[in-house]
Amino acid sequence: MVDANVGERSVSSPSGPDAALMARALSGLYIAGATMVVLTLVLPRDIDPNTAGSIFVLGTAYAVGVFLYVTAGRFPWQVPAVLLALGTLHITGVAYFANQEPSPLIFFYLWVLIYSAYFFPRNVAIAQIAFVAINFGVLLALHSPPNAIAWWVVGMGSMLVATVLTAAMRDRGEVLIASLMRTAAERERAQREVAMHRDHLEELVEERTTALKVANRELEAFSYSVSHDLRAPLRTLDGFSSALIEDYGDELGETGEDYLNRIRAASQRMARLIDDMLLLSRLTRSDMRRHEIDLSPLAEEVIDNLREAEPDREVEVQIEAGLMASADERLVRVLLQNLIGNAWKFTSKQERASIEVARANGDPGVFCVRDDGVGFDMSYADKLFGAFQRLHSSGEFEGTGVGLATVQRIVHRHGGRTWAESEPGAGATFYFTLPRTRTADGQEDDPAG
Amino acid sequence: MAKKMILLVEDNPDDEALTLRAFAKNKITNDIVVVRDGVEALEWLFADGQYADRDVSQLPEVCLLDLKLPKVDGLEVLRRIRADERTKLMPVIILTTSEEESDRLAGYSLGANSYIRKPVDFSQFIEAVRQLGLYWLVLNESPPEPGHQE
Secondary structure (H helix, E strand, C coil): CHHHHHHHHHHCCCCCCCHHHHHHHHHHHHHHHHHHHHHHHHCCCCCCHHHHHHHHHHHHHHHHHHHHHHCCCCCCCHHHHHHHHHHHHHHHHHHHHHHCCCCHHHHHHHHHHHHHHHHCCCCHHHHHHHHHHHHHHHHHHHCCHHHHHHHHHHHHHHHHHHHHHHHHCHHHCCCHHHHHHHHHHHHHHHHHHHHHHHHHHHHHHHHHHHHHHHHHHHHHHHHHHHHHHHHHHHHHHHHHHHHHHHHHHHHHHHHHHHHHHHHHHHHHHHHHHHHHHHHHHHHHHCCCCEEEEEHHHHHHHHHHHHHHHCCCCEEEEEECCCCEEEEEHHHHHHHHHHHHHHHHHCCCCCCEEEEEEEEHHHCCCEEEEEECCCCCCHHHHHHCCCCCCCCCCCCCCCCCCCHHHHHHHHHHHCCCCEEEEECCCCCEEEEEECCCCCCCCCCCCCCCC | CCCCEEEEECCCHHHHHHHHHHHHHCCCCCEEEEECCHHHHHHHHCCCHHHCCCCCCCCCCEEEECCCCCCCCHHHHHHHHHHCCCCCCCCEEEEECCCCHHHHHHHHHCCCCEEEECCCCHHHHHHHHHHHHHHHHHHCCCCCCCCCCC
């Protein structure tokens, strides 16, 4: 009875490690380690980490099978299970941190990895130490403490061998495990960097937005002040000049009155200039409301107003019907007022004039306003749309030089472009594009909000 | 019955002189009371401070209100005029340099009866004052005095 017990104890003693068993286990683990190293050398370097993990696990399982064959099945079932766990966890752990997502194999040992990933998500080294510690816990749960320590030393030893072997080969090229681990570390570092940039970017955007808001508020305050304070002195100039003419006209004489009239004209011109500037600055700030609109009736309206102001002029007007565009009606009205107003103005020196508002060459997105007026020299075309640029003297034609700048800004706000063609004495044609449908062009984002 | 009175709230002495001139040019001979900032306007209207002796029931036929005023601005003056039982029906015309949409919106929202922008061209201003006088002092029937409603 007693003898029989001795034989059993020698196979699986719960009280202490068996020296022969340990030696065989170690040899098995070296086989596993060697298998991994061979696989490392054989596998292509650009292999998907998940596939690599699976192959390593299969390799380890094969090694364990060899180990079981060598020990002829005389070992408790925990041994291969623990070995499999160690090998698989090592590889899947690496694969996990390389991938930042679980490989299918990980579900076998998910509970272990959840702990390591949960407590040490950002550091592969710490996670591996945790993994080692948790494995020790697993062994403790399956064996008595002395045996657990023994198996743990065996397991760690095999890992150490594998790691040392792979590390030794690192100099000879990109070894897969080493590269996987490096990839993980590099990826983490890159992610940290990206995260830092992203956080910084948000800060930067916030900073810029604030600066922009401040600038916009200042601009608004400025234009408010301009519309109030810059006009008031002009009223004084004009008002008292007019009072002088009325009350002291006789004493002033013709020349004196002429001077005062010049002051009045200048004040009024400056007032117009201020109004135009304010309009221009408001166009940039105001919200856009895009709808499907018909430019034709808007153009008719503009012409009607011009005819009303100068009923004696003979101007033949042709407006193509159904000039549809997706645009802000208020802004387009200002655009047409400026372009048609220009055509009206620069044909004023001739007895008969003609103005045409139409699609350019039948293209639905391109519109044009054509006149047969004085035109301009194309060599000045680049100055045409600049604010306060004038190609004619104020003596020739009235104007502040803001009109075409306004036109350009309106067209730009719609994402279109504008250009002109002309010849001195042969009239001018101003082209502009507007979006055709709302869906084709997204709503403009206003930085002013 | 006392002659219809006009209250002009204007801080700029040039504008004041020009407005008075425009009234004179249009032969509008009503009494024109000029106050030069928002605080003075409120003191005059509610017989307070330096105007404590004034008969508060004597309301102007129309009040011409500038928006940009020292101390208390025009919109605030308007708000207090509309908040007070005695003056809430008094016609108030905003007479200002600003053509800012926000000012017009705020002016009408607070209950302004009219909003007129002072033109730079003095001839236009005279015409504006002529029409204004004709409408508010002749054509328009003023609201009943407070306390006389049924």
